[in-house]
Amino acid sequence: MSTVESQQTLKVNAPHVTSDTGTKVRQTLSSRIASLLVVLLTVVWTIPTFGLLVTSLRPQADVGTSGWWTVFTNPSFTLENYQTVLFSGGYNVQGGLIPYFVNSLVVSIPGTLFPLALATMAAYALAWIPFRGSNALFFFVFGLQVVPIQLALVPLLRFLNTGVHIGSVPVFPALGVTGHFASLWITHTMFAMPLAIFLLHNFMVQLPRDLMEAARVDGANSFLIFRKIVLPLTAPSIASFAIFQFLWVWNDLLVSLTFVGAGKDTVSPLTTRLQALVGNFGSHWELLAPSAFVAIVVPLIVFFALQRYFVRGLLAGSVKG
Amino acid sequence: MSHSQTTLPTSSRAPLEQLSVRDTRSNRRALILTLIALGVIVVLSVLGATGVLSIPVFTQPDSLAAASLWKLSGGALAILVVAAVLMIVFFIAGLASGRVSRPVGIVVFLGPAALFMLVGLVIPAIRTFLLSFYDAAGKTAVGADNYVWAFTNPTMRVVLINTVLWIVLAPTFATAFGLVLALLSDRMRARSEKATKSLIFLPMAISFVGASVIWKFVYQYNEPNQPQIGLLSQVAIWLGWKDPPNWLLNTPLNTFMLIVIMIWVQTGFAMVVLSAAIKAIPNDVLEAAALDGATGWQMFVRVTIPMIRGTLIVVFTTILIAVLKIFDIVATMTGGNFNTSVLSYEMYRQTFVQGDQGHGSALAVILFVGVVPVLIYNILQLRKERATR
Numbered sequence: 001m002s003t004v005e006s007q008q009t010l011k012v013n014a015p016h017v018t019s020d021t022g023t024k025v026r027q028t029l030s031s032r033i034a035s036l037l038v039v040l041l042t043v044v045w046t047i048p049t050f051g052l053l054v055t056s057l058r059p060q061a062d063v064g065t066s067g068w069w070t071v072f073t074n075p076s077f078t079l080e081n082y083q084t085v086l087f088s089g090g091y092n093v094q095g096g097l098i099p100y101f102v103n104s105l106v107v108s109i110p111g112t113l114f115p116l117a118l119a120t121m122a123a124y125a126l127a128w129i130p131f132r133g134s135n136a137l138f139f140f141v142f143g144l145q146v147v148p149i150q151l152a153l154v155p156l157l158r159f160l161n162t163g164v165h166i167g168s169v170p171v172f173p174a175l176g177v178t179g180h181f182a183s184l185w186i187t188h189t190m191f192a193m194p195l196a197i198f199l200l201h202n203f204m205v206q207l208p209r210d211l212m213e214a215a216r217v218d219g220a221n222s223f224l225i226f227r228k229i230v231l232p233l234t235a236p237s238i239a240s241f242a243i244f245q246f247l248w249v250w251n252d253l254l255v256s257l258t259f260v261g262a263g264k265d266t267v268s269p270l271t272t273r274l275q276a277l278v279g280n281f282g283s284h285w286e287l288l289a290p291s292a293f294v295a296i297v298v299p300l301i302v303f304f305a306l307q308r309y310f311v312r313g314l315l316a317g318s319v320k321g
Numbered sequence: 322m323s324h325s326q327t328t329l330p331t332s333s334r335a336p337l338e339q340l341s342v343r344d345t346r347s348n349r350r351a352l353i354l355t356l357i358a359l360g361v362i363v364v365l366s367v368l369g370a371t372g373v374l375s376i377p378v379f380t381q382p383d384s385l386a387a388a389s390l391w392k393l394s395g396g397a398l399a400i401l402v403v404a405a406v407l408m409i410v411f412f413i414a415g416l417a418s419g420r421v422s423r424p425v426g427i428v429v430f431l432g433p434a435a436l437f438m439l440v441g442l443v444i445p446a447i448r449t450f451l452l453s454f455y456d457a458a459g460k461t462a463v464g465a466d467n468y469v470w471a472f473t474n475p476t477m478r479v480v481l482i483n484t485v486l487w488i489v490l491a492p493t494f495a496t497a498f499g500l501v502l503a504l505l506s507d508r509m510r511a512r513s514e515k516a517t518k519s520l521i522f523l524p525m526a527i528s529f530v531g532a533s534v535i536w537k538f539v540y541q542y543n544e545p546n547q548p549q550i551g552l553l554s555q556v557a558i559w560l561g562w563k564d565p566p567n568w569l570l571n572t573p574l575n576t577f578m579l580i581v582i583m584i585w586v587q588t589g590f591a592m593v594v595l596s597a598a599i600k601a602i603p604n605d606v607l608e609a610a611a612l613d614g615a616t617g618w619q620m621f622v623r624v625t626i627p628m629i630r631g632t633l634i635v636v637f638t639t640i641l642i643a644v645l646k647i648f649d650i651v652a653t654m655t656g657g658n659f660n661t662s663v664l665s666y667e668m669y670r671q672t673f674v675q676g677d678q679g680h681g682s683a684l685a686v687i688l689f690v691g692v693v694p695v696l697i698y699n700i701l702q703l704r705k706e707r708a709t710r
């Protein structure tokens with residue numbers, strides 16, 4: 001594509017070899033075709049979301065009879081659709097999305113903090129309190145990361161529902177949490193554990209060894225070191241994982257469907273509701289579009305506000321040394 | 322400070338200075354907080370007990386605002402309780418000294434996480450493995466019947482073929498698009514590079530359910546003589562296709578349409594990670610190649626690709642695992658109908674819709690077998706990495 005062109009630019013630039021030629025090589029390779037291709041792909045990637053956003057703002061009468069792209073020649077906007085889906089429900093549906101939105105918050109915030117706390121503690125122990133078998137345990141946790149949660153769903157649901165019995169003798173009582181927020185807090189904590197421990201461990205092993213040893217020599221025990229050194233120094237990394245976990249819980253469908261179900265406005269999170277609405281609203285896109293945006297607005301805000309940390313958390317798991 | 326050779330941010334040095342054997346001030350603060358937390362727990366226990374005795378103190382109110390507040394405060398209380406428990410445990414465990422202090426530390430730090438993984442993942446996984454050899458209700462052993470069913474039933478054959486299509490196409494295309502975008506945007510001006518990356522990366526932040534709704538609208542089918550509202554049909558008509566198909570009902574077209582959604586979501590991930598790897602290639606390597614007269618293409622094949630090989634594999638396998646577990650897209654787009662089901666969705670359907678635990682468990686185990694190669698590869702990589710450290 002741009003081989004010939006870049007070859008020429010390279011030859012032209014060859015005499016100016018300086019210490020940062022590498023950077024220059026990168027820049028001079030740029031060609032208009034490459035930029036154009038990127039812009040084109042970006043537009044293609046953005047159009048589907050943009051189309052739905054436009055649709056969510058169009059009057060009901062227009063949405064069903066003309067494509068959203070006609071809005072450029074025939075602009076007409078309203079917030080009525082949002083009013084409907086948030087507060088009253090709309091076509092065939094009783095009740096708005098507000099309770100589900102609140103449910104998602106109530107599920108996601110503890111569902112982020114609990115695994116974060118436990119994983120931070122465990123990661124610290126695995127990184128800085130060596131004991132016999134700690135290495136093997138770390139490898140085991142690392143392996144657990146890729147195990148599909150589908151493998152655990154049914155027995156875990158049964159355990160939470162009925163406890164553990166040997167014959168008819170109860171060994172462990174039913175926790176009685178299925179259908180409540182607590183079941184999602186507990187299960188999200190369980191399922192988040194391996195990845196969280198692995199990532200936070202990666203951050204923690206980077207702490208300077210001298211510092212930890214000096215603190216030990218000064219007589220600080222693990223708890224003091226954890227509170228005074230580990231937590232303050234790894235806080236940014238912990239935050240970047242927190243964003244990740246928050247989005248994961250907010251966006252989850254499978255765990256929520258399994259442990260609380262879709263239809264209960266007292267507990268069901270927004271994703272389960274949106275998935276159900278796809279069936280209820282059918283082709284009523286003037287209702288489905290705003291519903292989708294209510295469901296994705298929080299992740300979008302988190303994403304745009306904290307993108308740097310988000311990317312950092314992502315990279316920590318994928319590109320290492 | 323004697324550790325000045327380490328590059329710590331100055332703001333985080335402050336707590337270190339206060340570090341001493343007897344940290345009385347913070348101990349007093351911890352004690353006060355512990356007492357407060359204890360009080361909260363006591364109050365909550367009493368309230369919880371009234372709930373158990375079904376005294377109607379805690380019934381959810383009717384009005385929307387009151388109900389929301391009630392739920393949010395419930396969440397806040399839960400956070401408080403957990404924080405209080407952790408503080409108390411830390412406080413008590415911190416009192417341990419001498420020989421017991423190390424084992425106590427290990428148990429306290431590692432115990433909760435280990436327990437959650439054991440109860441939430443390890444034991445259930447073993448149980449699922451056992452259940453896969455039992456009948457629908459999990460009562461009678463049926464040998465390998467469930468596995469025979471999974472590999473011979475005609476419906477299941479479609480599911481397995483679809484799953485293979487997914488795990489071949491989605492990771493390949495997402496990684497390829499991500500690589501192309503990473504390479505091309507690497508040559509753009511910084512600001513436009515950032516904007517591009519944000520927009521392509523954005524689908525990664527939203528839920529698969531949200532992404533599915535977005536694409537369901539793109540795939541919306543109307544009769545060709547009606548006004549079109551789905552973008553894809555309209556584009557097809559503009560391009561001269563008189564009678565475009567119903568994208569989501571037409572087998573096997575629909576499976577490919579669903580895979581497109583996954584590619585759309587995962588490309589941003591591939592791009593960001595690969596882009597970081599490309600930027601990490603040392604400048605002198607590129608310099609040397611340029612001085613040797615490497616062309617753009619040669620540079621790409623001989624320098625860039627070998628330098629980021631490890632990251633490419635990580636990206637590919639990460640997406641592969643995400644694809645194997647994909648449930649939401651199929652559930653939202655077609656509900657597994659019209660021959661679009663995949664393993665992880667079928668596992669859910671067999672278990673919770675058909676009520677057949679045996680079939681469901683067998684499918685979950687097959688799913689697990691699918692990730693085993695990745696698991697082994699990952700562990701070998703990690704061992705290698707640790708050996709060189």
